[in-house]
Amino acid sequence: AQSVTQPDIHITVSEGASLELRCNYSYGATPYLFWYVQSPGQGLQLLLKYFSGDTLVQGIKGFEAEFKRSQSSFNLRKPSVHWSDAAEYFCAVGASGTYKYIFGTGTRLKVLA
Amino acid sequence: EAGVTQFPSHSVIEKGQTVTLRCDPISGHDNLYWYRRVMGKEIKFLLHFVKESKQDESGMPNNRFLAERTGGTYSTLKVQPAELEDSGVYFCASSQDYRGGYTFGSGTRLTVV
Numbered sequence: 001a002q003s004v005t006q007p008d009i010h011i012t013v014s015e016g017a018s019l020e021l022r023c024n025y026s027y028g029a030t031p032y033l034f035w036y037v038q039s040p041g042q043g044l045q046l047l048l049k050y051f052s053g054d055t056l057v058q059g060i061k062g063f064e065a066e067f068k069r070s071q072s073s074f075n076l077r078k079p080s081v082h083w084s085d086a087a088e089y090f091c092a093v094g095a096s097g098t099y100k101y102i103f104g105t106g107t108r109l110k111v112l113a
Numbered sequence: 114e115a116g117v118t119q120f121p122s123h124s125v126i127e128k129g130q131t132v133t134l135r136c137d138p139i140s141g142h143d144n145l146y147w148y149r150r151v152m153g154k155e156i157k158f159l160l161h162f163v164k165e166s167k168q169d170e171s172g173m174p175n176n177r178f179l180a181e182r183t184g185g186t187y188s189t190l191k192v193q194p195a196e197l198e199d200s201g202v203y204f205c206a207s208s209q210d211y212r213g214g215y216t217f218g219s220g221t222r223l224t225v226v
Contacts, residue, residue, distance in 0.1 A: 004155070034214055043117070043219035044156075044204065051212060090156065099144060099211045100169060103156040 002027050004093050006104035013081050014112045021076040021107050023091030033074040034092040034101065035065055044090065050074065061085070086111045115139065117218035119205050125224045131193040134221045136205030138187070144208045145188050146215060147180060151201040159203075162188060174199075195225045 005024045013019055025031060032051050036044040048059025055067040065076045074091060088108045092101040118137040126132050138145045147159040159178070160170040164185035173180070177196070182188040192199050202222050206215035 032212070036217070041219070043119075044206075044215075044217035046214040046216070049214050092156075094211060097211075099146070099161050099208070100158045100172075101215070102158075103148075105153070105155045 002093070002102050004091055004102050004104040006089075006091055006107050008107045009105070010108050010110065012110040012112060015083050016080050019076075019078045019081045019085070019109070021089050021091075021109070023074045023076065023104060024072050025074065025091070025093045025102075026072065027093050027095060027102075029095040032094040033065070033067060034094070035059065035063070035074075035076045036090045036092060037061075037087045038090065038106075039087040047076070047089075081109075081111055083111045083113060085109060117205055117207050117216050119203075119218035119221050121221060122219065123222045123224075125226060126195055128197055128225055129194045131191065132195055132223060134190045134192075134203055134205075134223070136188045136190070136218060138205070138207030139216055142207035142209055142216075143185065144210070145182060146206045146208075147188070147190055148204040148206065149201050150204065150220075151198075156204065159190075192223070195223075197225050199223060200225045 003026045034049045035047040038044050047063050050057045050067045088106045090106045091104040094101045145162040148156050150156045158172040161168045162182045165182050179191045202220045204220045206217045208215045
């Protein structure tokens with residue numbers, strides 16, 4: 001069955017520290033992968049996406065993610081977290097020819113000053 | 114460009130009542146989607162419109178949910194009669210195609226009491 005797993009429900013980091021949010025997927029077809037962020041009171045905003053090519057993708061707000069096919073992972077990283085990064089982050093997977101995305105349960109990030 | 118607009122932002126209704134959620138997609142986006150997040154769980158697909166036609170409604174929970182998209186523009190999602198388990202955040206999104214990722218609205222938080 002198709003699924004996306006975000007193993008960390010909550011993560012707390014200090015401002016300025018590095019961040020890695022984990023995402024693992026199970027998908028039969030070649031996946032399209034996305035990371036979205038939801039700040040309080042806001043909608044879901046697309047951070048970055050991977051379709052093909054370079055497995056390291058750059059997104060907005062200084063985020064990047066690396067697709068590792070052998071590990072079925074698409075982890076999100078940021079070298080230095082800012083207090084404004086506190087939000088909930090969602091990993092999602094889709095496939096060629098389908099418009100339906102499967103989302104993970106989200107990881108809520110707290111940033112300590 | 115204007116984003117995806119949803120209203121109301123919050124709705125509290127009693128069990129058995131009817132509620133209608135509205136979504137205005139980005140102008141020119143033929144694809145419109147409804148997703149739902151029940152508290153603490155993943156964001157789940159409900160249905161997909163292409164213009165005014167339902168392309169995929171496999172995620173609709175039951176026949177108490179009715180979605181329409183008038184003239185390929187805005188969409189409504191009606192829940193009638195509402196049950197307690199319908200509580201959650203309902204997201205609408207739109208896209209030109211599947212490769213670009215969706216643009217989400219800020220969601221409607223529905224509480225059924």
